[in-house]
Amino acid sequence: MSKLEELLAQKGALLADGATGTNLFEMGLVSGDAPELWNTDEPEKITALHKSFVDAGSDIILTNTFGCNRHRLKLHKAEGRVRELNIAAVKLARDVAEASGRTVLIGGSVGPTGELFQPLGALSYEEGVAAFKEQMEGLVEGGADILWVETMSAVEEMKAAAEAAQNFDLPLVITASFDTAGKTMMGLSPKGLGDLQSQFACTPVAIGSNCGVGASDLLAAIMDITEAYPDAIIVAKANCGIPQIKGDEVVYTGTPELMAKYAHMALDAGARIVGGCCGTSPIHLAAMRAALDAHQAGARPTLNEVIAEIGPLVSPPNKEADAARAENDGSGSGRRRGRRRS
Numbered sequence: 526m527s528k529l530e531e532l533l534a535q536k537g538a539l540l541a542d543g544a545t546g547t548n549l550f551e552m553g554l555v556s557g558d559a560p561e562l563w564n565t566d567e568p569e570k571i572t573a574l575h576k577s578f579v580d581a582g583s584d585i586i587l588t589n590t591f592g593c594n595r596h597r598l599k600l601h602k603a604e605g606r607v608r609e610l611n612i613a614a615v616k617l618a619r620d621v622a623e624a625s626g627r628t629v630l631i632g633g634s635v636g637p638t639g640e641l642f643q644p645l646g647a648l649s650y651e652e653g654v655a656a657f658k659e660q661m662e663g664l665v666e667g668g669a670d671i672l673w674v675e676t677m678s679a680v681e682e683m684k685a686a687a688e689a690a691q692n693f694d695l696p697l698v699i700t701a702s703f704d705t706a707g708k709t710m711m712g713l714s715p716k717g718l719g720d721l722q723s724q725f726a727c728t729p730v731a732i733g734s735n736c737g738v739g740a741s742d743l744l745a746a747i748m749d750i751t752e753a754y755p756d757a758i759i760v761a762k763a764n765c766g767i768p769q770i771k772g773d774e775v776v777y778t779g780t781p782e783l784m785a786k787y788a789h790m791a792l793d794a795g796a797r798i799v800g801g802c803c804g805t806s807p808i809h810l811a812a813m814r815a816a817l818d819a820h821q822a823g824a825r826p827t828l829n830e831v832i833a834e835i836g837p838l839v840s841p842p843n844k845e846a847d848a849a850r851a852e853n854d855g856s857g858s859g860r861r862r863g864r865r866r867s
Contacts, residue, residue, distance in 0.1 A: 527696040528630055528670050529730055532584060533758065538792055540817055541585040541632070541762055541800025542578040543810050547777070549574065549589075559601045561593045564613040571614070575621040577807040579629055582814030585798065586622065586629060587673055588614040591636035594660045596648070600639075608663040615667025632673035632698065633664030635686060642681040650685055657689035665693050674699045675762075676736050678709040680721065687725035696730040698798075700760050703746040704737040707842030715749035719757060733760030736802040738839035739767040740779065740787045744794055744831045745838065751795030761796035763787060765804030767839055777804025781812035786834050788816040793823045 526534070533539060549560050552570045563571055571589050578586050593611050595604040603610070615631060622629035638656055640648040661672055672695050674686045683699055690697045701709050701718050708714050713721075718732055734746045743763035751759055766779025779787075784801060791799045799817065801809055832838065 527730060528628075529585075529696045529698075532628055532630060533797060536584065537797070538817055538820075539584040539798045540582055540810065540814050541760070541798055542575075542583045542587055543581075543801040543805030543807065544765070544803050545574070545587065545589055545591065545634075547775075547803050548577075548806060559592065559598065559603065560589055561591075561598065561610050561614070562601065562603065564589055564610050564617060568613070568617055571617050572621060575618050578810060579621055579625045581807040581810035582817075583800070583810060584629060585632050585671070585800070586618050587632040587634040587675075588618050588664065588667075588669065590614045590634045590660070590664065591675070592639070593663075594635070594638055594656045596638040596640050596656055597636075607659050608666070611660055611663025612667040615664055615669050619668050630670040631668065632671040633661070633667075633669035633695075635660055635664070635672060635674045636676055637678065637682055642679060642685075650681060653682060653685035654688045657686045658692060661689055661693055665695060669695065671695060671730075672697050677701045678713070679711040680713055680717075683718075683721065684725060687727045687729070691727035697725075697727050698731045698733075698760060699725075699729045700733045700735040700762060702736040703734055703742065704840060706840055707742070707745065715746040716753045719750045719754040722754075722757070731758035731760050731798060733762070733796065733798070735760065735762035735800075736764060738764065739836060740764060740783070741831050741835045742838050742840055744787065744790055744826070744835065745828055745842075747791065747796055748794045748826070748828070748831075755795065758798065759796045760798040760800075761791040761794070762798075762800040762802050763791075764802045765806070765809055767836065768803065775803075779804060779809065781809050783835065784809045785812040785816040788813040789820055789823075790826050790831060790834060792817070792820050793826055795825070 598604045618631045672690050677683045740763040747761045765777040
C-alpha cells in the first residue's frame, strides 16, 4: 500500500488543503505573475501558506506547482527551470510536513499544460506525455508522496498525465473540473471520469473533482461518480462557495459554516478525501477539520438536499442537450445512425 492508502486506512477520511492562488494573492502575488516562481523568489511565503493549512488540520498539502510545466512556464521565460522549481516546491512543503509532528502527505500538484491537444490544437499527445514526465521527475526527486493531477478537462490530457505517471512508483490522483453544465469544458461527464479509470496507463488510486463553480455543483459531480463507482476513493475539493466579481476582485461567498456543511455532505456522498479549492482559507479548513472529526455517517444526500443546504447549482446539467446528443449518436431510444465511432 502507498502512504496515501495507509493513511486512509488509518483515518477513514482525509482533509486536503485549501486554495493556493487566491491565498497567494492575499500575500501580494500580482495577477499575471507565475506563483511557481515564488518557490525560489518568496519561499517564506509559500512555507507560511503550507503551515497555515497544516495548522488548520490538513492531512494532505499540495505543492505550489500547478503550472510548473514547460508550456506554462515558457510564458514567463522559465521553461528551463521545470526541474528546479518543482524540486524547490516539494522541499518547502516537506519541511512544513516534517515539522508538524504528525503524518502530513505531500501531493505534487500537476495542472493542465495550458495547450490544446491535437487535433484541436498544436500539442501532440507525445509532447504532452513528455511535459508531464519532466515535471513529475522534479516532484519525485523533491520527495513528493503523491502525483496529484488536478483541474483537468480533456480526456487526452488526463491519459497523457497517467502515461507519464506510470514511470514512477507513486500513487496517482486525478481530479477534473466539471464547470460546464455538469461536465468539463471538453465535454467529459463525472461518470465518464470513472469510466476512464480502466483506460489509463497508470490506474489512479483516487479520482474526483476540484474547482469548477459552486460547492453544490461539485457535490452533484461526485455523487454521480460514487453512484456509478461506489468502491472508488473519491476526492472532493470544492471552491469556497460561489465566485462573485466585485470591482477588480473575485470574492467567494462560502463561510466556514457552509464549508463545514459541505464537508459533512461530501462524506455522506461517498468522498474520502475532502478539501477546498479557490477561495478556501485556513479558517475555512479549520471548520472543515472539525466537521470531519465530528462526522457521524448519515444517509446519502439527494441533490435537492444539497441545494437546500449548500445553495443552487451555478451550472446545472443541460439535460435537453444531452438527450439530443444521445438521440443523434445512437445511444438514445431513437433511430441509430449508420456509423458509430469505435
